[in-house]
Amino acid sequence: MKNYRYALTAIAAALLVAASTSTWAHKEKHTAEQLQAFEDVFLEQVKLGDALFHGDPAAVKQMGVTLSETGMACAMCHPFAADIHPHEFPKFQEHMNEFATLRDMINWCIEKPSQGEKISSDSQAMKALEAYIYWSNRNSKLDPGRH
Amino acid sequence: MNELENDRRAIHQQVGLSGEAPDRSISITRRTFLHRSLVLGGASAAACGLFPLMNTLDLAYAAEAGGETFKFAWISDTHLYPKELNSRFVEKTIRAIKEVQALDPPADFLIFGGDLAQLADPVELALGAELLNELKIKKVFIPGEHDWYLDLGANWNKRFGASPWFFDHKGVRFIGLDTVSKAVDFWTARKYTPAERMGHMATLDGTLGGAWAAVGDKDLKWLDSTLRSWDKAKPVVIFSHNPLYEYYPPWNFWVRDWREVNEIVKPYSNVTNIHGHCHQVLYNEVGKMRSIGMLATSWPWPYAPEGVPKLTKPMVRADPGDHFDAQGWAKLTWNKDKLDNEYMMWRGKDGFFAEAAVDSGTGDNRNQVLSPRIVDRL
Numbered sequence: 001m002k003n004y005r006y007a008l009t010a011i012a013a014a015l016l017v018a019a020s021t022s023t024w025a026h027k028e029k030h031t032a033e034q035l036q037a038f039e040d041v042f043l044e045q046v047k048l049g050d051a052l053f054h055g056d057p058a059a060v061k062q063m064g065v066t067l068s069e070t071g072m073a074c075a076m077c078h079p080f081a082a083d084i085h086p087h088e089f090p091k092f093q094e095h096m097n098e099f100a101t102l103r104d105m106i107n108w109c110i111e112k113p114s115q116g117e118k119i120s121s122d123s124q125a126m127k128a129l130e131a132y133i134y135w136s137n138r139n140s141k142l143d144p145g146r147h
Numbered sequence: 148m149n150e151l152e153n154d155r156r157a158i159h160q161q162v163g164l165s166g167e168a169p170d171r172s173i174s175i176t177r178r179t180f181l182h183r184s185l186v187l188g189g190a191s192a193a194a195c196g197l198f199p200l201m202n203t204l205d206l207a208y209a210a211e212a213g214g215e216t217f218k219f220a221w222i223s224d225t226h227l228y229p230k231e232l233n234s235r236f237v238e239k240t241i242r243a244i245k246e247v248q249a250l251d252p253p254a255d256f257l258i259f260g261g262d263l264a265q266l267a268d269p270v271e272l273a274l275g276a277e278l279l280n281e282l283k284i285k286k287v288f289i290p291g292e293h294d295w296y297l298d299l300g301a302n303w304n305k306r307f308g309a310s311p312w313f314f315d316h317k318g319v320r321f322i323g324l325d326t327v328s329k330a331v332d333f334w335t336a337r338k339y340t341p342a343e344r345m346g347h348m349a350t351l352d353g354t355l356g357g358a359w360a361a362v363g364d365k366d367l368k369w370l371d372s373t374l375r376s377w378d379k380a381k382p383v384v385i386f387s388h389n390p391l392y393e394y395y396p397p398w399n400f401w402v403r404d405w406r407e408v409n410e411i412v413k414p415y416s417n418v419t420n421i422h423g424h425c426h427q428v429l430y431n432e433v434g435k436m437r438s439i440g441m442l443a444t445s446w447p448w449p450y451a452p453e454g455v456p457k458l459t460k461p462m463v464r465a466d467p468g469d470h471f472d473a474q475g476w477a478k479l480t481w482n483k484d485k486l487d488n489e490y491m492m493w494r495g496k497d498g499f500f501a502e503a504a505v506d507s508g509t510g511d512n513r514n515q516v517l518s519p520r521i522v523d524r525l
Binding site: 043054070071072075076077078079082088095109113115132140141142143146 | 228232233234235265350351352353397398446447448449451452464466467468470505508512514515516517518519520521522523
């Protein structure tokens with residue numbers, strides 16, 4: 001059911017854009033409704049990501065993912081999404097021994113410490129996890145590549 | 148300067164009286180990280196030897212006062228799930244227990260510092276009791292919040308006894324506090340089930356539980372009266388699940404009434420608080436009480452985004468690819484005028500304390516700014 005809600009929110013945002021005199025951003029001033037709709041789309045994903053990150057059974061079931069087989073949740077090692085350092089990606093990730101994106105790192109954590117099943121890097125669950133992690137760290141300073 | 152830092156400075160002005168520090172006759176050092184200045188009383192020296200998950204502490208009370216040398220062990224934060232669900236946590240708990248059991252000469256007793264279970268499930272608590280039963284020394288227990296909020300401590304108290312408690316052993320008064328059961332009731336009005344209540348309390352960065360960690364008025368009075376019968380110069384060790392100072396309230400890395408605790412222990416010169424909950428190396432001093440944070444057997448928490456005590460020498464960041472890393476145990480031996488702490492690290496030959504900011508669990512967070520979660524806000 002929530003899938004439909006997210007889709008509807010996104011569609012509503014798209015319609016608000018289309019309803020303006022131009023279908024392209026920046027050619028016309030944004031209305032307050034448009035900006036709110038854009039933010040709503042983002043925060044819906046942040047909230048979904050928060051729920052997934054904290055192992056919420058309903059969110060996990062809704063996304064059809066297995067983020068852990070052992071009862072672990074991302075937040076057990078990363079309260080407030082601490083110590084993920086999304087602002088440092090992409091970078092060489094030592095324990096992966098490769099140049100990695102944040103999504104690579106999320107999947108590594110799902111598979112190794114959490115003993116779950118990797119998810120598609122462009123899946124809705126991945127986008128939501130990424131949205132939550134970035135939102136939690138939104139005041140961090142970008143510092144890509146730093147070890 | 149943010150609001151929390153302002154509060155912290157005000158608090159230290161209030162209770163951190165100038166020149167006041169724990170008595171150095173019980174000092175804590177580490178063989179590979181020796182703090183001569185600690186013995187001499189230098190403030191910076193207190194960033195000293197700390198003990199991971201399960202530790203042996205040799206306490207020596209002044210010989211002329213009739214004290215003896217001995218050791219005891221600490222294990223906490225095993226966070227056991229049913230063994231069919233999570234075998235790693237069981238494996239690490241067994242390892243800790245076997246290593247304590249192998250001590251020769253044996254430790255005088257084990258203190259289990261709380262969070263034996265993950266969700267206070269009777270199956271989890273029974274598993275913990277079964278594993279700890281293999282340890283054939285005296286055992287004492289204090290609860291963690293993960294042991295408590297399914298049935299509000301009924302099963303825990305039945306199996307492991309109620310807190311607070313105290314006993315005197317070879318010249319030291321040992322006190323065990325319950326710092327987890329005083330949460331403000333957020334569940335009844337919302338008609339949460341016991342499992343829902345436990346789920347919220349088991350989420351470290353959750354918002355609904357609020358500032359649940361506390362000693363509470365009744366137990367503060369008990370602590371005061373328990374200490375009054377004890378010589379003010381004799382050593383006191385206070386076990387608590389949460390640290391008895393303010394580190395990071397959003398994760399309950401504190402007790403909310405720590406100022407009152409500090410007032411009560413102020414007349415006593417040898418007070419050491421040993422706590423779990425934070426799953427990391429910590430050391431702090433407030434007034435005459437020192438606090439030492441223990442590691443978990445289950446997983447390490449990252450250092451909080453702010454409030455890490457200046458006296459803490461941080462450990463190297465944990466390797467998430469090694470589920471034993473940042474855990475281990477330590478053996479401490481009294482040697483004339485100091486305690487000698489030999490780490491028995493599960494991490495292997497790599498260093499434990501960070502010597503450079505880039506390796507530090509706090510020092511490498513220079514650009515990290517975090518926000519509380521969003522989905523459970525009311």
